[in-house]
Amino acid sequence: MTRLFLLRYSVKRKIAEIALLALGVTFEYLSRSCAALKKEIDGWEEGRVFALSVLPDGPAISLKKEGGAIRYLGRGLKQPNLTFYFKNIDSALMVFVGMMGAHTASVQHRTIVHGDIGTAMEALRAMNVVQTYLMPGFVLKSTFKRPPKLSIGELLLKAWVMLRLVPGLIAAASR
Amino acid sequence: MSNDLFEFFCPVKVISGLQALANLPHEMDQLGAHRALIVTDKGVVGAGLIKHVEAAFEGAGCEIGRIFDETPPDSSNVVVNQVAALYRESKCDCIVAVGGGSCIDTAKGVNIVITEETDDLMKFRGAERLKKQMRPMFVVPTTAGTGSEVTLVAVISNVQAGVKMAFTSDRLYPNVAILDPRMTLTMPPKITAATGMDALTHACEAYYCLQKNPISDSLAITAIKLTLANLATCVENGSNERARLSMAEASLIAGMAFSNSMVGIVHAIAHATGGVCHVPHGIANAILLPFGMEYNLGKSAGVIAELAPYFCGRDIPGSDEDRARAVIQAVRDLGAKLNKLSGMPLRLRDAGVPEDKLADIAKVAVNDGATVYNPEEVTFDEALGVLRRAY
Missing domain, CATH: 3.40.50.1970 (Rossmann fold)
Structure with missing residues (x-):
């Protein structure tokens, strides 16, 4: 029974690791190619580091604003100014697999923020833009307060993001 | 629910x-x-x-x-x-x-x-x-x-x-x-009115915002009933100890409610209005509450409509939106009464907010944590729209 639990936890943890990696590399890519994300991060100060992590001991990723764009710093907490913590792996998975929006996770006390709340709001909006390109439309309809309407150009960008996701994940896995 | x-x-x-x-x-x-x-x-x-x-x-x-x-x-x-x-x-x-x-x-x-x-x-x-x-x-x-x-x-x-x-x-x-x-006996009428409206805003937003739950709902309703029954009395006759105590209890109960269900766009904009233009929090809430409720009608008319028996003294016939609008009108009527009794402002322009600061306020408001709990999404343009309507 214990081994079954451990196996189940390991699988969940691996899914969360991959989801976080996907978020990290897509964030990095879109920060240079998506107008909505560029506009959102434009006002962020250079050097801002934010992280997502699952309690009690990860997985986690860190991202940094550098040269006007976002750089995926890799796994773990790299001295972030702001950290979003999921209280447990199940809550994280509900968001990562599209069962629940990030705002609903906050509303339901499934996440906590360490750092400035205003900065957290900016990061949340930016993550929503990234989620728009990672999640299928039907998921966005059920998880966003107001599902985004993408233009033709944005839909093409979304298709491109999907196409380059797997090579992007492989390339970033070693970082 | x-x-x-x-x-x-x-x-x-x-x-x-x-x-x-x-x-x-x-x-x-x-x-x-x-x-x-x-x-x-x-x-x-x-x-x-x-x-x-x-x-x-x-x-x-x-x-x-x-x-x-x-x-x-x-x-x-x-x-x-x-x-x-x-x-x-x-x-x-x-x-x-x-x-x-x-x-x-x-x-x-x-x-x-x-x-x-x-x-x-x-x-x-x-x-x-x-x-x-x-x-x-x-x-x-x-x-x-x-x-x-x-x-x-x-x-x-x-x-x-x-x-x-x-x-x-x-x-x-x-x-x-x-x-x-x-x-609380020595509180002047205007501060009594504004702080009382702060309590009412806590209760209302606790009731219709996204973190609502059965326990905070019951507390919010009690706070609303106590506020509606006692606030004007306290403003009119500050030495009424019974009414003062009831308002203190309303404030505490509303605090228990919103501490566990959070608040929404009204507080987000009120915090920003206080930060940018130094408008007292209670006054900003009093001005913005009906506009914030209106803003959420699309998503929360049914929930706001549930408050009609408390605000209107009886349930109102009609659709959810009709009943929710009756609640909002009752909030406006209370504000007008308090304005007459104490001079509490009902518009941002009367609270000393310069029109050219509205955009600055909206910019700060969208970064307020309370927007997460608001039923409707809050963008910069929409926050600015609410501010303009309240101006």
Whole structure:
């Protein structure tokens, strides 16, 4: 029974690791190619580091604003100014697999923020833009307060993001 | 209907009624504390309210170690560190906040500094970062609106960094809240009106925003009923102790509700209006409440409509939207009545907000944490739209 639990936890943890990696590399890519994300991060100060992590001991990723764009710093907490913590792996998975929006996770006390709340709001909006390109439309309809309407150009960008996701994940896995 | 998962927590002992303050030394003793640091402000001292607190200690086994009466309207890390030094110097073992939101937030900040043995509050910004058992804390509110005596939140400015630091933690709840009608009797009509509308806003937003839950719902409804029955009376006749006590209770109950279900766009814009234009929080809430409710009609008409029997004295026939609009009209009618009685402004322009600051306010409002809990998405353009309508 214990081994079954451990196996189940390991699988969940691996899914969360991959989801976080996907978020990290897509964030990095879109920060240079998506107008909505560029506009959102434009006002962020250079050097801002934010992280997502699952309690009690990860997985986690860190991202940094550098040269006007976002750089995926890799796994773990790299001295972030702001950290979003999921209280447990199940809550994280509900968001990562599209069962629940990030705002609903906050509303339901499934996440906590360490750092400035205003900065957290900016990061949340930016993550929503990234989620728009990672999640299928039907998921966005059920998880966003107001599902985004993408233009033709944005839909093409979304298709491109999907196409380059797997090579992007492989390339970033070693970082 | 509740969320899939909700939390509710309020560990504050409430003592409410005539001469309730006399119980303070006994409550200190119960928690092993015997020497109090009083955190208050000049207004409270000037109104003679501290005398009631001092009188409560007469013949008691507990004593007042020090009174700090220089709490500014906006609490800061500098003041918090100064008061924490007084606490240590005076060998106090508990904190008693006597005042409004700023005194209570200052006391909460002092408790963090003392307990965590730090002078850098920045390290504890955010949610659930406090792990240690805090010093005993008692709150005697002198306004009826903030509900801070039963909330887990403190907002303190960082003077050096130029930011407002928000702290939320289950550890920040005071141990005891004491509601004594004598302590709010001297509030002038306009402040009574504005702080009362603050309480009503807490209750309304707690009821229709996304973190609502069955427990906070029942508290919000009770707070709404008490406010509607007593607020105008308090403004008209400030010496009515019974009405004053009921409003203090309404404020506390609304505080319990919103501390567990949070607030939405009204508070997000009110916080920003206070930050940018220094409009008192209660006045900003009073002005913005009907506009914020209207903004959420698309998503929450049904929930707001449930309040119709309380606001309108009877249920209103018609669609959810008709009934919700009747609730909003009742809020406007109450505001108009309070405006007539006390001069409480009903428009942002009458509260001293320059029109060219609306965009700045909207920019700050979209970064307020309360927008997460608002049923409808809040963008910059939409926040600006609400501000223009309220102008």
